[in-house]
Every structure is written in structure tokens, then in C-alpha cells.
Amino acid sequence: MALRTVAGSMARRQPIFANLCLQSFVISASNHRRQSVTYPISSTGFRFSIRAIQETTTNPITPMIGDNTKQSQASPTWKVKMLYDGDCPLCMREVNMLKERNKNYNAINFVDISSDDYSPEDNLGLDYETAMGKIHAIMSDGTIVTNVEAFRKLYEAVGLGWIYAITKYEPVATMADAVYGVWAKYRLQVTGSSI
Template structure:
């Protein structure tokens, strides 16, 4: 009894409104806290609840069509036909290699946004005839030389090194010329004339309705 009296006296003497402690609850659990409300020693229990709020997470949207292909410090620009399935195998391989080099700027000539003005005046028809690459100084290279420059930019120049020398250079260009001439038929697409006509009609419809580009 004596101990209880002493303890009660200490509580009444110490827990006054002037020296109450600030009590905070944790973010992860609830805690019942004895909180004095008057010098008389009466207490009541309050349930301190800290609600955890979660900010909504906004997914980061990546522009796969542009940002993933553009390299600010590019050494060579590759004009490629995005509608050619066989061509895309090689393009995708170069894109994967380019992640470590950032040396190639890839431009899809089949895109509605393709602009000859931004690519040394090379229009769609010309670019479709054979592969074109544009060096950072504006020089245009074609045929096997274009492949050689592209492969050199991503550390695979040894694969085309032999094409620098005759008669290999002439033979390689001749073989590629045959492929370039018939690649549409080989990949199951209509002749270039039909592709050009379809693109022309599409451009006319887009220009009239202004609904092709968002």
C-alpha cells in the first residue's frame, strides 16, 4: 500500500500539463497509449492510428519508336525499310549492338514521319532502291560500303573488312545489287511500283483528312 501511494504521488507530481511528452505512433503498427488528461491522475486510453498513404505510381512511358533509336552523338545514320522482315533481322541485331556504342542513328523510311529534308534529300523511292547510310559529315554511302560503315560503328568491322579490296568489292556489290532488286518479291511484297502507288494514295488521304498523324 505504501508503495502504491508513493507511485501515485510521483505520477500526480510529474505528469502535469506543463511537462507532457509528445507521443508519436509508428507507421507500421497500432499502439495503445496511456495519456494523462489532468493533474488528478485520471487517464484514458486512446488508439493512435497512423494511416499509411501510398502515392500512386505512374508508369514511365518510353518512346520506343524514337528515343530508343536516336543516338545524339551518332557517327552514321542508317536508312532502313521497317516493312522488310528480313531486313529487320539485321537492323535489330545492329540496334542491340548499338546499345553499347550509341554510334548509329536509325531512321525508318517506311514511317509516315520520314522526311527527305532531314536525310540529305533522299526521298522514299530512292531510299527503297538500295541501302543508304549517311555519315555524320553528310557523306552518303550505299551498297556494301554502307554495311561496312554500319558494322564498323558497332565494333564488327572485321566482318566486312575484305570488301574494301578488289575484286571482292565489285563482286560483293553485284551480289547485293541482285538482292536489292528482288528483295520485295523475295519477302512476299508487291513490286516497288505498287508500293509507291499505295504510299502515294495513303499520303493523299492523310493530307485530305488530316487524321493519319496524331
């Protein structure tokens, strides 16, 4: 739209310039690229450099068939997978907070182990009873982390790593794991859930 206005105003002053502009450029609503074009506009040798938007054609990206497709499907887009108990109301408060934060990061894949759809095969063989015993997180490289380290990785993934940063150092790491161990042992009684 702006190019047509400029070309129109220049047409009153330089008919040759207007004809070249109107013949050479098409305004397109999509798929633009910038190009610098220089046109002679008079016999005196003056040249004007203009920037124009020229229509381009792009092909949609299609997935490659073969080994590359398998590799791209095998590479997860998330950094960490959180296995959580969807029947635990206290757990769900934390999960909901992490889900809200994850909207900006898209770094956590949430898996409800209490769901009928839960599959140990999709989660490195972690069966329901094992996953219910304590928190498990699976890193995108296949590493399984548990206890407070799992929380630390989850919080780091959504920009809240500072909350659990102190738990990397002794003696805080040992104390934090001991406190979490007590919570994990009695969590089901406290929340009224059962395996």
C-alpha cells in the same frame, strides 16, 4: 562517414586535431572534390597531412544561347545514320541485331523509311523511292554511302568491322556489290513488300 570515424578516434588522442577537423570539414553526399590539407596539431611543430572531402557547390550546366547552341545542335552525336525498310522482315533481323550492338556504342541513328514520319528533308533529300531502291547510310559529315560500303560503315560503327573488312579489296568489293545489287533488285519480290 569514414572521416568522422577517423576524426573521432583522433579526438581522444589529439583534441586540437579533432576540433580542427570537425570545424573544417563537412561530409556531403554529392559534388565532392579531394583536397590535401595540412594542420599543425601541437606546439612541438609536427604537422600531419590529411586528405579530406570538402563540400563544393556546382552550378548545373546550361546551354549557351546564340551561335554555340546552333553549332551544338548541328553536330550529330551519331557516326552514321542507317535508312532501313521497317516493313522488310529480313532487313529487320539485321537492323535488330545492329540496334542491340548499338546500345554499347550509340553510334548509329536508325531511320525507318517506311514510317509515316519519314522526312526526305531530314535525310539529305533522299526520298522514299530512292531509299527503297538500295541501302543508304549517311555519315555524320553528310557523306552518303550505299550498297556494301553502307553495311561496312554500319558494322564498323558497332565494332564488327571485321565482318565486312574483306569487301574493301578487289575483286571482292566488285563481287560483293554485284551480289547485293541482285538482292536489292529483287528484295521486294522475295519479302512480299511493295513500294
